[in-house]
Amino acid sequence: MGDLESIGYGDWFKQREDQKQSAIHGISRIVTVNKDSYTLTKGGKEIFAELSGNLLFGTESASDLPTTGDWVYADCFDDDTHAIIYAVFPRKTLLKRKTAGKKIDFQLMAANIDVAFIIQSLNDNFNLRRLERYLVMVNESGIEPVILLSKCDLMATDEVNDIKQKVLDIAPESVVMEFSNISHENLDSVIGSLKPGLTYCLLGSSGVGKTTLLNSILGDEQYETQAVSNIQSKGRHTTTSRQLVRLESGAMIIDTPGIRELGSFSVDDGLDDTFSEILDLSNTCKFSNCSHSNEKGCAISAAINSGELSKKRYQNYIKMKKESDFNQMSYQDKRKKDKNFGKLIKSTLKNKQR
Numbered sequence: 277m278g279d280l281e282s283i284g285y286g287d288w289f290k291q292r293e294d295q296k297q298s299a300i301h302g303i304s305r306i307v308t309v310n311k312d313s314y315t316l317t318k319g320g321k322e323i324f325a326e327l328s329g330n331l332l333f334g335t336e337s338a339s340d341l342p343t344t345g346d347w348v349y350a351d352c353f354d355d356d357t358h359a360i361i362y363a364v365f366p367r368k369t370l371l372k373r374k375t376a377g378k379k380i381d382f383q384l385m386a387a388n389i390d391v392a393f394i395i396q397s398l399n400d401n402f403n404l405r406r407l408e409r410y411l412v413m414v415n416e417s418g419i420e421p422v423i424l425l426s427k428c429d430l431m432a433t434d435e436v437n438d439i440k441q442k443v444l445d446i447a448p449e450s451v452v453m454e455f456s457n458i459s460h461e462n463l464d465s466v467i468g469s470l471k472p473g474l475t476y477c478l479l480g481s482s483g484v485g486k487t488t489l490l491n492s493i494l495g496d497e498q499y500e501t502q503a504v505s506n507i508q509s510k511g512r513h514t515t516t517s518r519q520l521v522r523l524e525s526g527a528m529i530i531d532t533p534g535i536r537e538l539g540s541f542s543v544d545d546g547l548d549d550t551f552s553e554i555l556d557l558s559n560t561c562k563f564s565n566c567s568h569s570n571e572k573g574c575a576i577s578a579a580i581n582s583g584e585l586s587k588k589r590y591q592n593y594i595k596m597k598k599e600s601d602f603n604q605m606s607y608q609d610k611r612k613k614d615k616n617f618g619k620l621i622k623s624t625l626k627n628k629q630r
Contacts, residue, residue, distance in 0.1 A: 279318055279319025279320060280303060280305075280318065280319055281319075281473070282319050282473070282526065283305050283317065283319050283522065283528060284305070284388065284473055284474070284475050284528060285303070285305075285347065286473065288368050289347055289365060289368070289388075292365065292366045293365075294349070294363070297349040297362070297363055298349065300349075301349040301350055301351050301362050301363075302318065302349070302350055302351060302352060303318070303347060303348075303349060303350075304316040304317060304318050304323070304325075304347070304348055304350045304352075304359065304361075305317055305318075305345070305346070305347055305348070305520070306342045306343065306344055306345060306346045306347075306348060306387075306520070307322050307344070307519060307520045308344060308518070308519045308520070309342065309343055309344055309518065312326070312327070312332075313325070313326060314326070314327075314342060314361065316348065316350060316359060316361070318352070318356075320356075321356065323352055323356050323357065323358065323359045324357070324358055324359070325350060325358070325359035325360065325361050326358075326359075326360060326361070327341070327342075327360075327361050328360050328361060328362045330362070331361060331362060331363065331364075338384075339372070339382070339384055340364065341364070342361060342364050343370075343384040343385070343386060343387050343518075344385075344386045344387070344518040344519065344520055344530055345386045345387040345388045345389060345475060345520055345530060346364055346365065346367065346387045346388065347364070347365035347388065348361045348362075348363065348364050348365065349361070349362045349363045349364075349365075350362060367387045367388060368387075368388050368418075369387065369388060369389050369390075369417045369418045369419050370384065370387050370417055371384075371385040371386045371387070371389055371392070371413070371414070371417050371419065371477065372384050372385055372417070373385060373413060385477075385518060385532055386477055386518055386530045386532065388475055389417070389419050389475050389476065389477045389530065390419065390420065390474040390475050390476065391419065391420045391421075391422055391474060391475075391476045391477075392410075392414045392417075392419045392420070392421050392422070392476070392477050392479050393422050393424050393466075393476060393477065393478050393479065393489075394407065394410045394411070394414065394421055394422070394423050394424065394479050394480060395424045395425075395426055395478060395479065395480035395484045395485060395486055395489070396423070396424075396425060396426070396480060396481075396484055397425070397426045397427045397483070397484040397485060398425050398426065398427050398428055398430055398431050398435075398436060398439060398454065399427055399430055401481060401483065401484055402425075402439065404442060404443070404446060404588075404589075405588065405589075405592045406481070407423070407443065407446070407447075408446060408550060408551075408589070408592055408593075408596075409592075409596065410479055410480075411446075411447055411450075411546075411550045412546040412547055412549075412550045412596060413479075413546060414479070414546070415545070415546040415549035415550050416544075416545055416546025416547075416549075417546070419477075421447065421450050422450065422451045422452075422453070422469070423443055423447060423450050423451070423452045423453070424453055424454075424455060424466065424489075425439065425440065425443070425452065425453070425454040425455070426454075426455060426456070426457065426484055426485040426489070427456060427457075427458075427484075427485065428454035428455060428456045428459075428461055428462070429456040429458050429459040429461060436454050440452050440454065446550075446589065447550075451469075453465060453466060453469075455489075457485050457488040457489060457492055460492075463492055466489070466493075467492075467493055467525075470493070470523060470525055470527035470529070471525075471526075471527055472525055472526025472527055473526060473527070474527055474528070475520070475527075475528045475529070475530065476527060476528065476529045476530070477529065477530040477531075477532060478490060478529065478530070478531050478532060479532055486531055486532070487531060490521070490529065490531050493523065493529065494521070494523070518530055518531065518532055519531065544600065547593065547596060547597060547600065551589070551593045553585065554576065554585070554589075554590060554593055557575040557576045557579055557585065558575065558576060560575040561573060561574050561575045561576065562574070562575075576590065
């Protein structure tokens, strides 16, 4: 088990290990996912892997299939050059997002992450409302957020401190660090915060410096980067897939593609954690059924009027709450239709066989 422990196989997973499965199959961790093929590791080299037929065709939802960071039961063959995956472990944490566009579904990003580095750059990319969305996603997943403000070399110290305070106002319990990939300011502090045995991920829009930071952590240019467009300070996608990278320190890190659209998807706990002061205020309203609009004795309206609560922050909370409720309701309707369609297909096939 020593090698497995070096890649994060701790007590939480040991307690949930299926003894029957582990007696038949080995235990491995998913490194990358490429459509229907995977690479995994047992703590040594990376091994090409495929899903067993039962896992591929027997799952009800794509969310039951492995994603980067998952622990799985798998058999390795031919001197560990090929593997078959049979089942997925319970997940300690799962990072997911709504699929882009009008499609009502969600996309798995990575599993079993301990800490998420949420990166925003200190230029036109910085946006408190977008940061709130990332915090909701991370808090919903039960992942510890660390907020990194990149490109601090582009701003004066007092301006950086002003933005840091704005971030701490909305996330008072989070670690907030500024850094620069160019001047290397505070890079040692970021790298020094990576602890052996823990899994980290990099989250942020395209162009904020995620992949450049990963290269800085690795100490070389292993991953391709692209310059930020001069138009609207928007970055170009460099990372196109998620990969679990093991560091010399013993920590592991997953880079993620830049996310252009952050739709909320069933994030009640994440909303409550991220906007806890709004929840606390709503509990002190005069009426239990307060709609927080024009009622007398509304604590939220009073807080907005006094400046204690930002109107934009409250509006963002309401927007995400409505989004989440709508997407969850639509997804449940979609699953119901899918199941009914599946029953119809099975019924038709049975009738044909008769």
